[in-house]
Amino acid sequence: MSGVFYFPNHCDSLYLFEKKDMPGYELWGEEEQKEIKDVIDSSALMRYNFEHLRNGHWKAQEWETAIAEKLRVKHVQLTSSGTTALMTAIRSLGIGAGDEIIMPTFTFVASFEAILFIGAIPVLADVDETLTLSPVAIRKAISPRTKAIMPVHMCGSMADMNPIMEIAQAHNLHVIEDACQAIGATYNGKYLGTIGQVGCYSFDFVKTITSGEGGAVLTNDKTIHDFAERFSDHGHDHIGNDRGAENHPIPGLNFRISELHAAVGLAQWRKLDSILQQQRKIKSQMKEILAREESIRFRKIPDPDGENASFLSIFLEDENLARMTASALKKNGIGCAYWYDNNWHYVRKWNHFKHLKNEKWLYREQRDLLPDYQNQDFSVSDNIIRKTISFPLSLNWTEQEVTKQAEKILQIIQAQKVKI
Numbered sequence: 001m002s003g004v005f006y007f008p009n010h011c012d013s014l015y016l017f018e019k020k021d022m023p024g025y026e027l028w029g030e031e032e033q034k035e036i037k038d039v040i041d042s043s044a045l046m047r048y049n050f051e052h053l054r055n056g057h058w059k060a061q062e063w064e065t066a067i068a069e070k071l072r073v074k075h076v077q078l079t080s081s082g083t084t085a086l087m088t089a090i091r092s093l094g095i096g097a098g099d100e101i102i103m104p105t106f107t108f109v110a111s112f113e114a115i116l117f118i119g120a121i122p123v124l125a126d127v128d129e130t131l132t133l134s135p136v137a138i139r140k141a142i143s144p145r146t147k148a149i150m151p152v153h154m155c156g157s158m159a160d161m162n163p164i165m166e167i168a169q170a171h172n173l174h175v176i177e178d179a180c181q182a183i184g185a186t187y188n189g190k191y192l193g194t195i196g197q198v199g200c201y202s203f204d205f206v207k208t209i210t211s212g213e214g215g216a217v218l219t220n221d222k223t224i225h226d227f228a229e230r231f232s233d234h235g236h237d238h239i240g241n242d243r244g245a246e247n248h249p250i251p252g253l254n255f256r257i258s259e260l261h262a263a264v265g266l267a268q269w270r271k272l273d274s275i276l277q278q279q280r281k282i283k284s285q286m287k288e289i290l291a292r293e294e295s296i297r298f299r300k301i302p303d304p305d306g307e308n309a310s311f312l313s314i315f316l317e318d319e320n321l322a323r324m325t326a327s328a329l330k331k332n333g334i335g336c337a338y339w340y341d342n343n344w345h346y347v348r349k350w351n352h353f354k355h356l357k358n359e360k361w362l363y364r365e366q367r368d369l370l371p372d373y374q375n376q377d378f379s380v381s382d383n384i385i386r387k388t389i390s391f392p393l394s395l396n397w398t399e400q401e402v403t404k405q406a407e408k409i410l411q412i413i414q415a416q417k418v419k420i
């Protein structure tokens, strides 16, 4: 794959990528096509029932089993997206109207949306140099309404889960891990998404593994799983083989994944280990070269052996240097994200969330409980994110390309430093 791509992971023109970004879709091949063909030939596009059409194909079930085995987690429920996986996870914990969930200022907007649209209250807390929720900030954000903490494992690496689990235990809170950007990553030997009570993956088109669209709810708790299974399919109990005669123990929605999407995901899932291996190799090569410049500091990674390594994130000395560097990189066709100016991933530009208190389509009770995001002090996060630049890594880079790219990045940073 070659050519110039716009970073599709929800961004503006700053994020121009020469060649590519996150890998799943870079590895489209015969394997995916074969799995899809099974579904097309059988015509059973739906994941439940229709036994007489299926030719024995149950792609969603097969993929759920494969995920559970790989992640050593008891239950997996696939959904139509990472966003619907998060909504399902939140409801599965019994969280709803007026309950507060603590989430980070740096994440994809979906984490916020999922909480809001369940009727709960997103409480934003600062990130630290892990680029994920700061335990100090979590403590400060806890209130009598807090029901859960939602760490988001951003850009392939992880939140420091031990202190977060300790805080949760001490305050009797649930932990919902948003591991949408950290597929296959681990923390002290456990897969991210399987440490808290419930975790979520996304398989949208720009994630480490893609099914086109898709998501997963991961849990070791059967009650949570049973709820998730029902909630994501209109409350159906899935007992028996006559869909029309099934009972509905709870109200739910349609957050189902289709067999076509699951077929793609199943084929992609089998490539996970080789994707991670390649990403880790590229990242360490690139990091070694960038480390030659003393003023570059690297994102703090609580368990360096466990990250999925889809991005390399660095801190430059200050905002000015970071912004100039990002813009010079762009001019040189080198893909990077300067999150401080990005309106999908960082609180500073989430203007559409800052005016929710005036939105008449929300119940007044929810509006009244929402924090005043507009006037909250996120200077701790600002001071980190304004210096941060992330480089998405591509599976298709050769060793020579990585060296060339890293050396070019170094040169560009050094050239900006001279200008300041």
Ligand SMILES: *Cc1c(COP(=O)(O)O)cnc(C)c1O
Pocket: 080, 081, 082, 083, 084, 107, 108, 110, 111, 152, 154, 178, 180, 181, 202, 203, 204, 214, 215
């Ligand atoms: C992609 C993403 C989501 C949402 O996933 P979709 O499948 O796009 O709905 C949620 N959280 C984070 C951190 C993400 O990166």
